[in-house]
Every structure is written in C-alpha cells, then in structure tokens.
Amino acid sequence: MSTASPQQHTFQAEVKQLLDIVIHSLYTDKEIFVRELVSNASDALEKMRLKELTESDVFEKGKAxxxxxxxxxxxxTLTIADSGIGMTEEELVRNLGTIAHSGTKAFLQAMKEKGEAGPEVIGQFGVGFYSAFMxxxxxxxxxxxxxxxxxGLxxxxxxxxxxxxxxxxxxxxGSKMVLHLKDETFAKKSKVEELLKKYSNFVSFxxxxxxxxxxxVGAIWLKSKNEVSKEEYAEFYKFIGHAWDEPFYTMHFSADAPITINAxxxxxGENNERFGMGQMEPxxxxxxxxxxIDPKPKGLLPEWLRFLKGVIDSADLPLNISRESMQDSALVRKxxxxxTKRFLKFLEKQAADExxxxxxxxxxxxxxxxxxxxTSYEHQEALAGLLRFESSMTEAGTLTSFADYNTRAKEEQxxxxxxxxxxxxxxxxxxxxxxxxxxxxxxAFFTDPVxxxxxxxxxxxAGKTLVAADRxxxxxxxxxxxxxxxxxxEAKSLTEWLQEKLGGKVASVNVGKRLVESPVVALTPKDSLNPQMRAMMKSMGQEMPEEKPTLEINAGHGLVKKLSSLKDSDPELAEAIGVQLADQALLAAGLVENPQAVAARMNALLERVIK
Known part of the structure; x- marks a missing residue:
C-alpha cells in the first residue's frame, strides 16, 4: 500500500526522443528486452553478492x-524480479530517470576508486532498462x-x-519489474522460456x-580444463550445437592478452555438407x-570454419548501447x-599426436x-601444412604432407x-x-576435384615453389x-613435319627429355588453366581462353622412330598416326573437347592398318 502521494518527475531533456530511438531504432529485435532486463537483474544480484561479503549490516542478509x-x-503482464541490491529513491531518479546513465558503470567506478576488485557484471551502459518499452x-x-x-518504493x-x-x-x-504488455506474446510461459534459454541460459544465478x-546448463567454458569431464564436454556440445552426435575434437582455452577471451x-562428429545436406550454418x-550477444556473429570466424560449434566469450567487447552490434570492428577482426590461429595450432598438434x-x-x-x-591468404601456410595426400613415394593408401615431402626432397630441390x-x-x-x-x-598426388x-x-x-608436373x-x-x-x-625433320600436319593444334613440337616409356606428351604453359578449371569455367558458360600446349616427342621411342621413316614411305598413313598420337596427348592433358572424335579417328586408323 502507498503511504504517500506519488511524486511526479519529468524525464531529463529530450528523453522522449531518446526513448523513441531505443524503442524503434536501437534494437533490431523486440525480444531482446528479455535479455536486457535479465542481465540487469543479474548485475543487481552480483552487486548484492559482493555487498554481503564486504558489508556487515545488510537488509535480508542470506536471502537466496x-x-x-x-x-x-x-x-x-510479465514480471521480472531479483533479490539483488535494490535502489534508493535517489538511485531510482538517477538510474531510471536519466537515459544512458549506467548504475552498473558507476558501481564499477566506485569499486575501482575504493581499490577493490569489481564484480562480474554484464551491462556497461544504462539503456537496457528502456528496452522494456518496446x-x-x-x-x-x-x-x-x-x-x-x-x-520500499x-x-x-x-x-x-x-x-x-x-x-x-x-x-x-531487490527490484521487481511489472511490464504491462502491448500484446500477450511475451506473457506466454513457453515464449519466455525459449528466450531465456536462447539469450540468458548461462547467467550465474x-x-x-x-x-x-x-x-x-553451466557456463563450462569459464572453468579450467581439468575441472570438466569428457562427458560434460559432450553434453554441452549437444546442447550448444543442437547435435545428437559426439564431438570429434574439443578445443578449450582462455587468454588474457591481447584481449580477455574464453573459448x-x-x-x-560428421560433416553434413559432404552428404549433400546444404551448406552448414556458422x-x-x-x-x-x-x-x-549474437548466436551467429558475422565475421567472428572465417567462412571456412563454419563447421565449428561452441562459444567465444570476451569481457573486452566494446558494445554499443544495445549490446547487439560492435562499435569496434577491429576487435572482431582481432x-x-x-x-583461427589457435585452432590451426590445435589441429597441428592433433595431427602430430594422433x-x-x-x-x-x-x-x-x-x-x-x-x-x-x-580464401585466407594469411593462413595459407598453416592450412597447407595440414593437407594430406598420397605421392609417388608413398604406398597406395598411405598419406603424407608437404613437410614430409620436404624431408625427402633432394638437397638442391x-x-x-x-x-x-x-x-x-x-x-x-x-x-x-x-x-x-x-x-x-x-x-604429390591430388585427386579431389577441388x-x-x-x-x-x-x-x-616453406620456401619451395609448388609446380604442376605437367608444365x-x-x-x-x-x-x-x-x-x-x-x-x-631426323628429329628436326620429324618435328617440323608433325607441326605442319597438326595444323595449329599445338604451339610447337620439340624433342624433349621428359619421356621414358611414352612416345609423346602435351605440356601446358605455366599460367594455363588446368583441365578441372577449364571444365568448371565451361560449365559456368564462360568463354575458354585459347591455350596451345607444347608437344614433346620421345626420340628414343620405337613408335616415334617408325613414324620418322613412315612419313617418307607412306606420308598419308604417317599423318594419320601422327595426328592420332597428338590427339591422345592432348586428351591426356584435358585439352580435347570432343573425345568421341579422337576415338572415331582411332577406329578408322586401326581399320586401315589391320589387313
């Protein structure tokens, strides 16, 4: 019951305009008000916890x-109450009658001036309360x-x-807020529980x-690693990741510099993208x-780490007054x-240990x-070190790495x-x-289409240039x-004759030292597109740049030597064989757009030579 008439107060200058900003512009989603009010209540409880430790005379001491x-x-209606520090009339006027005055911020400043450690509080600005009017x-x-x-007030x-x-x-x-709602949406128990689990599930109280x-569910990311069991990690993973499987890797760390972070x-356990289930959400x-602050913050991690699940918690976030967007995008980049670097180091260690x-x-x-x-140039070296592949010096099914390759490379290579x-x-x-x-x-052998x-x-x-062996x-x-x-x-005569007969299919025909067992090979220029890239660009409807390879012949191969003789004794048959050899080399290089024509010419050639 009231014991005196209500005292009328006027909001500070321009408060109506500021309230209008809070209600209609500052917050992008109306439901955020639940998070803000619960955060304020948590602040009040944290302050009360500290008061009970530092003050001997406290009203209702020991209350839960x-x-x-x-x-x-x-x-x-929606009622949100806390058994926290509460407010005097002066504090009510200062904290609720003045936009952007933060009781929490002032409290922290007071504790700092007294030389005492401040409590673990959430808010740093004073407008969260006004989100209630949304x-x-x-x-x-x-x-x-x-x-x-x-x-009582x-x-x-x-x-x-x-x-x-x-x-x-x-x-x-403490404080009890009674919100007389504009509609019943936020008066539904199920809706409020949904929002609390979404935004405030890890509040300490x-x-x-x-x-x-x-x-x-506890905020286990703030605990030391030796305080958390494997079962607790698995349970938390399933909760935070909405998952049913078990985590494959778990990385838990904290850092104080250059910024305070707990991650x-x-x-x-599985990558759903490889089963055609669509791109994974961060x-x-x-x-x-x-x-x-944000369940899917843009730019917090690079796009290629979208498969990760979990939590990053930083006490150093300079948030704007709505806590919804960063003031300092440089911090997000940091x-x-x-x-990213810590995770790549983690993977490097896992690769070495297991x-x-x-x-x-x-x-x-x-x-x-x-x-x-x-896509991430700054992480290329670390990522490349994690690649695994087979090579000409490994058994089939045995994987190696670039680092291992370098240990086997020739000294001058x-x-x-x-x-x-x-x-x-x-x-x-x-x-x-x-x-x-x-x-x-x-x-090194790479067989993935990408x-x-x-x-x-x-x-x-590691200082060594990557070179495609078909260049x-x-x-x-x-x-x-x-x-x-x-x-x-003889070799010069054959290469000149063959280049003439090929009619511009290749840039040149040379005697090379690449080949040991094969008669001919088509070699592509350094900056040319490989077959997979050409196929991808073609599928996208892009025009293919004209690329003419170099054709090398093996001057010691029996077929090449016979071709050299045949061009003089039976020029017509020699031309058919020479063109077919070149086409097969181009086919192996992925530079033939109509393989069926090559097969048809081979059939005609076989029919001609087989009597």
Whole structure:
C-alpha cells in the first residue's frame, strides 16, 4: 500500500526522443528486452553478492540470490524480479530517470576508486532498462535497497513524458519489474522460456519461471580444463550445437592478452555438407560475460570454419548501447585472427599426436581447410601444412604432407612437384610422372576435384615453389640413356613435319627429355588453366581462353622412330598416326573437347592398318 502521494518527475531533456530511438531504432529485435532486463537483474544480484561479503549490516542478509519470472497471459503482464541490491529513491531518479546513465558503470567506478576488485557484471551502459518499452506500454518497478531501514518504493512510467515515484509497503529487497504488455506474446510461459534459454541460459544465478529453473546448463567454458569431464564436454556440445552426435575434437582455452577471451570449440562428429545436406550454418556464438550477444556473429570466424560449434566469450567487447552490434570492428577482426590461429595450432598438434585420428578428420573436413587456402591468404601456410595426400613415394593408401615431402626432397630441390587427377591409378598411368620417377623426384598426388583450384591459389610452402608436373617450362637434368634415338637431323625433320600436319593444334613440337616409356606428351604453359578449371569455367558458360600446349616427342621411342621413316614411305598413313598420337596427348592433358572424335579417328586408323 502507498503511504504517500506519488511524486511526479519529468524525464531529463529530450528523453522522449531518446526513448523513441531505443524503442524503434536501437534494437533490431523486440525480444531482446528479455535479455536486457535479465542481465540487469543479474548485475543487481552480483552487486548484492559482493555487498554481503564486504558489508556487515545488510537488509535480508542470506536471502537466496535468484531471478524470478511470472507470466500472466490473461492480464498481459510479465514480471521480472531479483533479490539483488535494490535502489534508493535517489538511485531510482538517477538510474531510471536519466537515459544512458549506467548504475552498473558507476558501481564499477566506485569499486575501482575504493581499490577493490569489481564484480562480474554484464551491462556497461544504462539503456537496457528502456528496452522494456518496446514490448510494454506501462512499466512498474518495485524496489528496496540493501541498506537497512531503506523504504520500499514504486517507480511507474508509460515511457512518454515522465514517471512517478511513491513509497510502498511490503516490498522485498531487490527490484521487481511489472511490464504491462502491448500484446500477450511475451506473457506466454513457453515464449519466455525459449528466450531465456536462447539469450540468458548461462547467467550465474538461478532463473525461475513459475517456480521452475530454466538455466540448468553451466557456463563450462569459464572453468579450467581439468575441472570438466569428457562427458560434460559432450553434453554441452549437444546442447550448444543442437547435435545428437559426439564431438570429434574439443578445443578449450582462455587468454588474457591481447584481449580477455574464453573459448570452447567443438568439431562435429560428421560433416553434413559432404552428404549433400546444404551448406552448414556458422555455429559459434559470441557471449560477453555469459550473456549471448549474437548466436551467429558475422565475421567472428572465417567462412571456412563454419563447421565449428561452441562459444567465444570476451569481457573486452566494446558494445554499443544495445549490446547487439560492435562499435569496434577491429576487435572482431582481432578475435577472428586469434581464434583461427589457435585452432590451426590445435589441429597441428592433433595431427602430430594422433595421426590416424587426424587422417579421419582430414577425410571429413579437409574440404574446409582447402577452402581456407583459397580464401585466407594469411593462413595459407598453416592450412597447407595440414593437407594430406598420397605421392609417388608413398604406398597406395598411405598419406603424407608437404613437410614430409620436404624431408625427402633432394638437397638442391627448390620445388614441390604435384599432379592432379581423378585417382592415383590415372595419374600413375599418364605420361607426366615417368620423367620425375626416373630422376628420383617425388610428385604429390591430388585427386579431389577441388584440388586443382586450391593448388593454383597456393604458390609455395616453406620456401619451395609448388609446380604442376605437367608444365612445359620445367627443366630436368639429363638422364643417361642407352636407347638408340633419332639423329639430330631426323628429329628436326620429324618435328617440323608433325607441326605442319597438326595444323595449329599445338604451339610447337620439340624433342624433349621428359619421356621414358611414352612416345609423346602435351605440356601446358605455366599460367594455363588446368583441365578441372577449364571444365568448371565451361560449365559456368564462360568463354575458354585459347591455350596451345607444347608437344614433346620421345626420340628414343620405337613408335616415334617408325613414324620418322613412315612419313617418307607412306606420308598419308604417317599423318594419320601422327595426328592420332597428338590427339591422345592432348586428351591426356584435358585439352580435347570432343573425345568421341579422337576415338572415331582411332577406329578408322586401326581399320586401315589391320589387313
């Protein structure tokens, strides 16, 4: 009951305009008001917890520190109460009558001046309370300060011109807000519970809705790693990631510099993208002192880490007054860099400690690492170090890495050679590998369809240049070869004749030292598109640049030597064979757009030579 007439107060200058900004512009989603009011209640409880430790005389000392919420659909009200520090009349005027004055901020400043450690509080600005007017057309606040003898007070406003304050009896310590809602949406118990679990699930103090606690999962990311069991990690992963599987990897760390951060990240048990289930949504949420800031913050992590689930919590976030968007995008970039580097270091350690488990990770999530190589230049080296592949010096099914490749490379070797293809078998059966094997040079095999694009984005690793083994400009040492070869004059005559007969299909025909067992090979220029890139561009309807390869012939191959003789004795048949050899080389290089025509010419040639 009121013991005196309500005292009328006017909001500070321009408050109506500011309220209008808060209600219609500052917050992008009306439901945020629940988070703001619960955060304020949590602040009040944290302050009260500290007061009980530092003050001997406290009103209702020992009372349970909790937040109580009551919904009333019939009367369209939502009540949020806390047993926290409460407010005096002066504090009501200062905190609720003045836009952007923060009781929390002032409290922290006072604690700092007294030389005491401040409490773990959430808000740093004073407009969270006014978000209530987004959903309510009238708000009542019942409050009583922690100080013994302080009176109970009632603050009331419609968010328009001003507010009233009057003393009331039978008010418990803390603050109780009664929101008279514009509609019954936020008076539904199920809706309020949904919002609490979404935004405030990790608030330190119990949140009771109609007597039932809703925040039952703890903020384990703030604990030390040795305080959390494997089972607790798995339970939290399933909760935060809305998952049913078990986490594959768990990374839990904290840092104080350059910014304060606590992070708990999970790699899922499976990559759903590889089963055609669509692109995964980012699953790492951003928190500030256990209060959700954004469930899917843009730019917090690079796009290629979208498979991660978990929480990043930073107490250093300089938020705007709505807590919904960052004032300082540089901090987001700093978080991005810090978390990404830590995760890549984590993967590097996992690869070293448990290579077989990492191989399973690479099989499931390697595509994301490759996406990172193509899109994140600053992380290329670290990501490239995590790639796994077969090579000409590994057994089929045995994977290696660029670092391991370099340990086997020749002392003077400045390149890492690689070939792409649909399978190891196809690569090994082609003409490009034989020159390298004959010289003891290792060639990495890449068989994922995206590898060609990725490798074109990766110029080097650990100071060694990545070079496709089918490029024309590669210079290799001479081999001691006892095979009888065409003489210089014969070879020159054959290459000139063959280039003429090919009618511009190739840039030139040369005698090379690439080949050991094959008769001819088509070598592409350094900057030319590989077959996979050409196929992708063609499928996108893009015009293909004209690329003419160099054709190298093996002057010691029996077929080439017979062709040299045949061009003089039977020029017509020699031309058919020469063109067919060139077409097959171009086909192997992925430069033939009509393979059926090559097969048809082969059939005609066979019919001609078989009597």
């Amino acid at each position: 520190l909790e937040i109580t919420i009551i919904t009333d659909e019939e009367n369209k 959903a309510a057309d009238r708000v009542e606040v019942y409050t009583r300060s922690w100080e013994p003898g302080a009176p 009632k603050w009331e406003s419609d968010g328009q011109g001003g507010y009233t304050i009057e003393p009331v009896e039978d008010v418990a310590r 119990p949140i009771l809705v109609e007597g039932e606690r809703v925040n039952t 708990l990240l999970f790699t899922p 699953g790492v949420a951003l928190y500030c002192k256990k209060v959700l 978080l991005n860099q810090l978390i 290579p077989e488990k990492f191989r399973e990770f690479h099989e499931k999530f390697g595509r994301f690492l490759k996406e990172g190589i193509a 400045k390149e890492i050679y690689y070939l792409t293809g649909p399978s190891r078998e196809v690569i090994e059966s082609g003409p490009y590998l034989e020159a390298f094997k004959a010289r003891g040079l290792e060639v 590898d060609s694009y990725v490798l074109q984005s990766l110029p080097e690793f 024309a400009e590669i210079e290799l040492d001479d081999l001691s070869d006892e095979k009888e070869k065409l003489g210089e004059a």
